[in-house]
Amino acid sequence: MSLRQDLLKTFHKRRQKGVFIKILLWVGILGIVSAMATLLFYVPPLRVSKVNIFGLDKNDEKQLRAEILEIIAGKKWLIVPRDHVFFLSQKDIEEFLAGKYRFSDFAVERKFSSAIDVSITERKTWAIWCPSDLEAKLPRGSLASCLLLDKEGLAFEKSVISSGSAVLKILDAREEDFLRKNILPPEHFGKISQMIENIPKIIESDIVKVYIKKGGETYYLYPKKGFYLIIDAQTDIEKAIENFSLALRSGEIKKKSDTLEYIDLRFQDKVFYKFK
Template sequence: MVRGNSYVVSAAIVDAFQNIFAETKLLFLKNNNLNILNSQSAEQEIKDKFPRIEEVSIEKQWPDKIIVVIKEKEAVEILCKSKNASVSDFSVANFSDCFFIDKNGIAFDRAADTQGFLILKILDNRGVDIGLDKKSLNTEFLNFVRDLKNNFDDYLNYNIKLIVLDHSAQREVSALIDNWRAIFDVSGDAKKQLFVLREVLEKEVKDQKDKLDYIDLRVEGRAYYKLK
């Protein structure tokens, strides 16, 4: 019996356990000796086989029953590559190789390369390798993006459509907001940059938002903007 799974198919987990214990003849059948079951080793093999599983535990119910309890990973963001790394208009970017990433930034399952997800999408134009079980984004970047995402509504009445890492990016990240971009410094404080962004929009850009191209916040305490 398998509990706790929503995406990983129960039958696939049972089959995996049967393969793991085939050598010991423990095939979830009556009269098998549960004492020969190495739970810790089996749990690790299941996690290795199913990247979507974060935790797994085996409960033995004597004399012949096993319950597998799993906890699946939660998708925090979607990470994609662009089909055209030189694209300048990210609102029409063509995505490829999209993956759900977990709290540690590790890709654990494929995601559709379409718009419309409620989960924040990150477009990586740096040309780095993205794939299952890989961590393509460093911790500093992930922490900044999540801080930006979690505090955005407190400062602005907008939604972040897309986070973009440009191929030439060093310490900056762009956020596609409406039809314009905000460029942030990853090494800086997200809240302070959001405060400056709000001030520029309210006091300088004002009613020209429909003509806005980008606002650059990479210089601490300042902002530079460009109209289309």
């Protein structure tokens, strides 16, 4: 073998050895990076494993916790766990909670290191809304088109047909779906709620039912017994309450109160009424 061939052979051996060393080096680097990634991304103390929920009963709490854990499950960018404390999307959780119309308010707070706190304020049921013809069509207790309303008139959840007078009932002649909507403009609904708050102070009887006429601007308010009241979207409520109080003290109404059918308070300077 010539000197030239010997040198070439030695060069090729060294070159192959160098390539092998580089491969081993890169494999080692990748191994270290993988180990660091596993430590950083998958170590239990850095992953959310506990969701503390405040403001709900046990059954609702359990369901909401499962839904939130499902939101933060899986991987981001094919490698990063969504429940990692450094990559957890609080916005995703907040957007999910915002879609829960039963909640009037909520707060999401991250706790170091593997927990998040979710505080919930539920809407309080102020009334049950139903289409006016529903009770005649469906058996009592059916889950149908009745809706729970909060004190602002937002229909936030479906409900069964109510019976009795424990909860204010609002019957509506309009054929519309109000779920997750206000049943009336706030200024109109406010007139109804003002009457419901103030009339019992005068007659010592709660308003138990409200009837909304088909146009959506005329409202009949029914106390537990006796006559009913009529107002509309343009009624000056303060003046109406004043007129109502005066009308009850008038001679004719006072004498025949047992046979009174309704008092119409829609007009600012006059009170109309009818006997049965």
